Amino acid sequence: MRLGNIIGRSAKMQEVFESIIRAASSDFSIVIYGETGTGKELVSKAIHELSQRNEAPFVPVNCGAIPEELFESEFFGHKKGSFTGAHADKTGFLDQAKGGTIFLDEIGELTQTSQVKLLRALGSGEYTAIGSAQPTKAQFRVIAATNADLEHMAQTGRFRQDLFFRIHVIPVYLPPLRERKEDIPHLAEHILNKLGYSTKISSKDLAILLEYDWPGNVRELYNILERYMAFGNLDFLQVGIKETGVLVPPFVDDELGQTTKGLRDTMMALEKKILISALEQNGWNRSRTAKALDLPRKTLFRKMQKLGITQKTSL
Structure with a gap:
């Protein structure tokens, strides 16, 4: 509709x-x-x-x-x-x-x-x-x-x-877009048509869009699809944690590069790594960490629980 x-x-x-x-x-x-x-x-x-x-x-x-x-x-x-x-x-x-x-x-x-x-x-x-x-x-x-x-x-x-x-x-x-992900395929098709992109988005890339949490909502989706047109795929898309919609650039290290985990596990591992690093930089003070990441405190707590992060967790 x-x-x-x-x-x-x-x-x-x-x-x-x-x-x-x-x-x-x-x-x-x-x-x-x-x-x-x-x-x-x-x-x-x-x-x-x-x-x-x-x-x-x-x-x-x-x-x-x-x-x-x-x-x-x-x-x-x-x-x-x-x-x-x-x-x-x-x-x-x-x-x-x-x-x-x-x-x-x-x-x-x-x-x-x-x-x-x-x-x-x-x-x-x-x-x-x-x-x-x-x-x-x-x-x-x-x-x-x-x-x-x-x-x-x-x-x-x-x-x-x-x-x-x-x-x-x-x-x-x-x-927020994360609470209506069933709209993403229709939104993506509309945005790509508006941008003049004639090729239909692949099922693999659509699955990546559906997996992402979209802190920047529809505005971020528009930006991501512009980048999709430039790259031809969504391999650059990793878990974003800043509410501003700035994405974390992809990188490979021993922990992530040598694993055969699926996309979902890889994303969760990367997000966990980023959160732990931010927590350590802020002395595990959750309020300061949430502010540094530009996240609501409740969102930070929810992510920590989801990823099993406690003060004993290390990189």
């Missing part, structure tokens, strides 16, 4: 499609939850395209890239001469989204001060450009996205509760 550019036949993706359709039929604020690379912007675009605002602009904003001191200028705009360097009028994101949708990606990265300013605009229904005396009526729908637990952040004071309640009207949850 396909909805816009979103592909999935799994039960979890059918639930996502239903959530998209329900969200598009209303005009309430939405928060999309999902790990990096799960397609949060694609989902937000699908909601916009299916909504009554689809003929108006869709304006994506990376909240993590907006410095606090530039928030008002970027979001509300400014008038020529309103401050040093303001050589011309600037149209802010909210004006650009007039009548349409503003997509606030990684909204949890906004500073507390910026959150207050955004809340004031959403709560009052108007905002004022820097250097202007005339307020502008807010005429847009908010779709926010985050890879964090926004509710927990609000409960612990890292995100304003009043802003959370303002935007968290309709939540949409996106599953």
Whole structure:
């Protein structure tokens, strides 16, 4: 099944499609939850395209890239001469989204001060450009996205509760790729077709794709398939452990190169070797190791249990 550019036949993706359709039929604020690379912007675009605002602009904003001191200028705009360097009028994101949708990606990265300013605009229904005396009526729908637990952040004071309640009207949850691996064959075929690759992926290479855990999700799958087109196979693909999707380059040593283990055992052996090395470098402190590997602590603990790693384990 396909909805816009979103592909999935799994039960979890059918639930996502239903959530998209329900969200598009209303005009309430939405928060999309999902790990990096799960397609949060694609989902937000699908909601916009299916909504009554689809003929108006869709304006994506990376909240993590907006410095606090530039928030008002970027979001509300400014008038020529309103401050040093303001050589011309600037149209802010909210004006650009007039009548349409503003997509606030990684909204949890906004500073507390910026959150207050955004809340004031959403709560009052108007905002004022820097250097202007005339307020502008807010005429847009908010779709926010985050890879964090926004509710927990609000409960612990890292995100304003009043802003959370303002935007968290309709939540949409996106599953990670590792929880919907049955979609990988269809995704791979779609991506390769999009990239202009006419040769069908082999059953051997498809098995490798299905074995991998995909910490970078669909975005990583896209990157891997680009490399697949260049190499003609997936021999370069080894177990990745960083959530950023950076893969560990293949190497051969006495332990791995002289073995006749199958692909699965080889991958597990390599992952175990990497984890033990990282743990030893961090004095077997699990919190520091998880941070160094850019992994959630729970994920590190799960991998250690799966691979039988204890402090007595050595390389």
